Amino acid sequence: MSGTSNVGNSQVYEAGDQVNRPQAEIDQEKKDARFHEGKEHSHKALDSKDERSIANKLAREEKRENEEDDETEETKALNKDPTLLAKMHGNEPSRGAKIDAQIQAEEEEELRRKGKA
Numbered sequence: 001m002s003g004t005s006n007v008g009n010s011q012v013y014e015a016g017d018q019v020n021r022p023q024a025e026i027d028q029e030k031k032d033a034r035f036h037e038g039k040e041h042s043h044k045a046l047d048s049k050d051e052r053s054i055a056n057k058l059a060r061e062e063k064r065e066n067e068e069d070d071e072t073e074e075t076k077a078l079n080k081d082p083t084l085l086a087k088m089h090g091n092e093p094s095r096g097a098k099i100d101a102q103i104q105a106e107e108e109e110e111l112r113r114k115g116k117a
Helices: 023-034 054-066 073-080 084-088 095-114
Strands: none
């Protein structure tokens, strides 16, 4: 019956091209890939449907208060100068970064003029 196929010659296909894998093997792969150790940020801190107790939520917030900020010197500097990253890598800052720097400078000047900075 395989000789009557209109699709093509059976010699064209390689051995593993059209071999079905056992369902048990597929199920095992799904099971293995489904649950690994807890993924980072898998719980939203203020999720109303989360089943963590109030005590656990409070303990988590206490830990978060004691954690240090993850901002490095580079990110702090980037918040002050949007063109810094491109300059650090030896590139010309993008047009958007230049505009951001200009707007930031104008706002700082206006605040200084008003005496609030």
